[in-house]
Amino acid sequence: xxxxxxxxxxxxxxxxxxxxxxxxxxxxxxxxxxxxxxxxxxxxxxxxxxxxxxxxxxxxxxxxxxxxxxxxxxxxxxxxxxxxxxxxxxxxxxxxxxxxxxxxxxxxxxxxxxxxxxxxxxxxxxxxxxxxxxxxxxxxxxxxxxxxxxxxxxxxxxxxxxxxxxxxxxxxxxxxxxxxxxxxxxxxxxxxxxxxxxxxxxx
Amino acid sequence: xxxxxxxxxxxxxxxxxxxxxxxxxxxxxxxxxxxxxxxxxxxxxxxxxxxxxxxxxxxxxxxxxxxxxxxxxxxxxxxxxxxxxxxxxxxxxxxxxxxxxxxxxxxxxxxxxxxxxxxxxxxxxxxxxxxxxxxxxxxxxxxxxxxxxxxxxxxxxxxxxxx
Numbered sequence: 001x002x003x004x005x006x007x008x009x010x011x012x013x014x015x016x017x018x019x020x021x022x023x024x025x026x027x028x029x030x031x032x033x034x035x036x037x038x039x040x041x042x043x044x045x046x047x048x049x050x051x052x053x054x055x056x057x058x059x060x061x062x063x064x065x066x067x068x069x070x071x072x073x074x075x076x077x078x079x080x081x082x083x084x085x086x087x088x089x090x091x092x093x094x095x096x097x098x099x100x101x102x103x104x105x106x107x108x109x110x111x112x113x114x115x116x117x118x119x120x121x122x123x124x125x126x127x128x129x130x131x132x133x134x135x136x137x138x139x140x141x142x143x144x145x146x147x148x149x150x151x152x153x154x155x156x157x158x159x160x161x162x163x164x165x166x167x168x169x170x171x172x173x174x175x176x177x178x179x180x181x182x183x184x185x186x187x188x189x190x191x192x193x194x195x196x197x198x199x200x201x202x203x
Numbered sequence: 204x205x206x207x208x209x210x211x212x213x214x215x216x217x218x219x220x221x222x223x224x225x226x227x228x229x230x231x232x233x234x235x236x237x238x239x240x241x242x243x244x245x246x247x248x249x250x251x252x253x254x255x256x257x258x259x260x261x262x263x264x265x266x267x268x269x270x271x272x273x274x275x276x277x278x279x280x281x282x283x284x285x286x287x288x289x290x291x292x293x294x295x296x297x298x299x300x301x302x303x304x305x306x307x308x309x310x311x312x313x314x315x316x317x318x319x320x321x322x323x324x325x326x327x328x329x330x331x332x333x334x335x336x337x338x339x340x341x342x343x344x345x346x347x348x349x350x351x352x353x354x355x356x357x358x359x360x361x362x363x364x365x366x
Binding site for chain 2: 002056
């Protein structure tokens with residue numbers, strides 16, 4: 001949920017990285033953290049197991065600068081990808097402003113991607129959110145692997161609407177910022193569109 | 204997608220005053236008000252030593268997980284949480300179903316006192332949040348404020364990524 005604070009002149013938006021287990025959600029966020037100017041970021045929080053699998057979520061706040069005099073801050077979250085953490089995954093979606101779906105390009109994870117997108121739709125519905133109406137980007141990760149499926153085949157199977165698609169190698173950072181930028185742009189344009197529909201009155 | 208939360212100066216000042224009183228009355232170290240999706244709304248007291256953004260995010264996660272637990276055992280919610288440390292303790296309450304009140308205190312106070320003062324403050328805070336909600340629902344833009352989004356240009360957005 002976008003939080004507009006007139007007192008502090010701040011806009012806060014929540015972006016969630018979603019996808020099947022081991023698709024690279026945490027790697028995306030870690031790359032962003034490593035490559036961001038220290039003054040523009042807060043702490044990276046990872047609630048993970050001893051084997052570095054996400055247990056609850058990863059989180060980092062990212063300041064993108066000022067827009068119309070308001071400090072614009074994005075809160076980036078990942079969900080735990082493993083199937084049995086579904087209850088935790090659902091909790092992270094609360095108040096989401098935009099979703100980045102990170103797909104694992106490997107042939108062996110083809111079905112897992114499809115199941116994760118269905119799971120995303122189902123979990124969005126529990127809050128009354130409609131994936132078709134929320135800013136949404138598809139990232140095809142692990143494009144460098146020899147077992148990666150052709151991008152066209154993945155897009156055909158995974159695209160849910162006319163969302164932008166980015167090919168990525170999160171371990172090297174390729175496509176990571178491009179994905180995030182597209183998401184941020186969509187969220188802000190969505191806010192502009194919604195603000196235009198509002199009635200302004202002076203009491 | 205959920206509606207945005209819009210906080211104007213008037214309600215912010217009222218929230219700030221209410222949690223300042225709570226901090227004083229409960230003899231607490233600090234008090235935070237946090238939105239359930241993890242955004243900090245206001246904070247008072249010894250707040251410079253704590254990463255408030257991380258605190259807000261973890262608190263929201265904590266509350267969300269606890270609500271999940273409550274539903275599993277057939278409860279609507281566990282209305283308050285208490286974490287006891289060696290030197291400092293944290294008391295967490297959900298206010299009006301939408302925001303979270305977090306109080307940090309040490310041996311200068313007690314759980315009983317904090318609970319009593321929190322209970323007293325929640326009514327006022329819930330009422331303020333209702334006002335915030337009704338203003339947003341009415342699409343009211345107060346005191347000459349315009350939506351900061353209405354005039355966003357493509358150039359504004361591009362500039363955000365200039366670095």
